Amino acid sequence: MIGKCLTGAGSRHRFSSTFLADQCQAWMKGGRSAQLRVHSSTLAESSLHAGTPITTEPSTSESTTALVDASENKGVATLTDEQLRRNAELLEMLQGKLVLAPLTKGGNLPFRRLCADFGAEVTMSEMSFARHLLRGDPTEKARLKRAANEACFGFQIATNNIGEGVRAGALAAEAGASWMDLNCGCPIYEATKRGLGSALLRNPRKLARLVAGIAEGIDLPLTVKVRTGTSASKINVQQVVSLLQDAGAAAVIVHGRTAEQRYKKPADWSLLADVARLNEVPVIGNGDILTYYEAQQRRSSGCLAHMVGRGALIKPWIFQEVKEGRELNPDATERVGIYRQLVSHMKEHFGDDAKGRRKAFYFLPWHFDFLCRYRYLPEEVYRELSEERPLIGQRMETAASELGEELDSLPVLERLLRCQSTDAHAEIAAALWDSSSDAEARGVLEQLANEKVADWESNGEEREERVAEG
Structure with missing residues (x-):
């Protein structure tokens, strides 16, 4: 029987522990604790799905309403020193790790637990529709639960509403999540018809305002998962990531395909490398990792960490393989x-x-x-x-x-x-x-x-x- 994972040193990246500590200190001295400049862009921006504005259903609480009002016309987050400290701590935990992706249907707790048995140190929930979660839907609430061996657990939501995101963040914190992730990459019609998932990429500035409002209003670090664009003719990942780094995102997870491509084309790791190189916000690269040597090849991308989805569904022991640098070949x-x-x-x-x-x-x-x-x-x-x-x-x-x-x-x-x-x-x-x-x-x-x-x-x-x- 294959043994449980061995503890091994993570890959070295440009995001070293010293770098992260220095970055945190710079933030706390006023670099990112002050309002940050929104990066300019000449790219055209289209509207989100009709009928689903960012603030359609704000929270009834005064604090959340104030957050919605304050963030409605800006895409720049003003994070507290405590929020910045939590962001830096999350980056320390993510550095050099192979992250289990949020998987529709596959990301159930027993499967995540199995991956953790084989060395997965960072795992993510299946996407939860925040609106249904807040209405008490038992299926969505079940996605908040974390297995005992999940060392660093991210809870992913789908929303286009600041108030919903803030309230979902409170539930995630109460449930013991390490951070919350906003899904902006899901291509399925059930999400995009509501202006969720990859539909949010159609208007990067609205997305930045959404992220800023949620990031300011929750006690957990916020990451954002995106694709390179909605289609091959509308690749806007550089603009999106540039805006998100000022919107308070602790990191951005980039799936190296467009929403239209789904899984039909190879992930564009050269583009992911460019995104990581040209932006301050740490990038987690996602796409097409099935073997330890493919994971090694991706280390040259300059990403903070790498994410595996289908590869883990095929062989949950991939995390042990990457740590040990070998194919395990279980019969x-x-x-x-x-x-x-x-x-x-x-x-x-x-x-x-x-x-x-x-x-x-x-x-x-x-x-x-x-x-x-x-x-x-x-x-x-x-x-x-x-x-x-x-x-x-x-x-x-x-x-x-x-x-x-x-x-x-x-x-x-x-x-x-x-x-x-x-x-x-x-x-x-x-x-x-x-x-x-x-x-x-x-x-x-x-x-x-x-x-x-x-x-x-x-x-x-x-x-x-x-x-x-x-």
């Missing part, structure tokens, strides 16, 4: 143990009864859409390919010919765990849930594989393409 037997570890976390979180099973099975079979994509990718074979195109974007056959594998020679359990069929995923999840030991689970899964894997392999290919486009 099928070891992976069954890891997947049962996830099941154990789900049983503890949702309950080991019929009701808990129903809740867990909203997530568990879905996870195998990603877990089944795991392949051993040794550096000596795949590094050159990764430099041509990120490995996460390359089609991987069930048997890797580069490693001399043939389908018929693979162990039957290995073939099952690599199978793309959703029917296979449902039965794998059921077998793992019902088994009382790793050995029992392996026996049940091997029997399933002997009986059904050939049929599942023949109908799983179409599903692979649909998942890849999601």
Whole structure:
């Protein structure tokens, strides 16, 4: 069984501990504690989605109303010394880390806990709609909960309203979050139709005013997650980040694709490097990390930290790999143990009864859409390919010919765990849930594989393409 992560020194970046301490001192002597200049820009700005202005539903509290009024016409934050100190402390915690991204559906507490088991030191919640959270929606409230082994936990919200953001920040602080993140990159229609997520990138100055109002009004550091723009013809990430550094953002997370691209194009790490170089605010780079050597390649970007999303869904042990600088290559037997570890976390979180099973099975079979994509990718074979195109974007056959594998020679359990069929995923999840030991689970899964894997392999290919486009 793969061991738990080893503590290792983080990568060295231009944001050293000394730099961060000096930066904090400069801020507290008046550099950023005074109002900061908004960077000028000649780029055109369009309006946010009609009917969803930043201050549509301000808080009823006098303090929050005052924040809305004060911030409505500016995009510059005046942070207190205590807020600046917290920002600097967060940067210390983030420096050189591989951060688990906020993942729709995948970012549930049991999965984050599994990633932390394998060395994830910085994790983030699934995006929460702030308006629904403040109305007491139980699903949104559940996203506030932090696992005991999540050392540094960021709570992500979607809002275009200062009052909502401030009140959500209070709930996040009360729940024990380390910081709050504003989602300005989500491309799904459910978010953008409301003027949320990547729709906020359409008007950078309105976004800056939103961020300034929230940053001033909460006790937690505020980060902002963005994409490079809404489309290839509307890439405005430099302008957005330039404005956000004066709006009080502790850091900006930049996903290296446009909202329109979703995951169809490789992340533009040269652009991320330029953003990190040309702006004072620390940048966290996000996109296309599947192996420790791809993570190493990204260190030259000058980013404070790096973020992994789909790569962690495929192999939650990527955090240990990056720390140790090697591919771990767990075999099928070891992976069954890891997947049962996830099941154990789900049983503890949702309950080991019929009701808990129903809740867990909203997530568990879905996870195998990603877990089944795991392949051993040794550096000596795949590094050159990764430099041509990120490995996460390359089609991987069930048997890797580069490693001399043939389908018929693979162990039957290995073939099952690599199978793309959703029917296979449902039965794998059921077998793992019902088994009382790793050995029992392996026996049940091997029997399933002997009986059904050939049929599942023949109908799983179409599903692979649909998942890849999601």
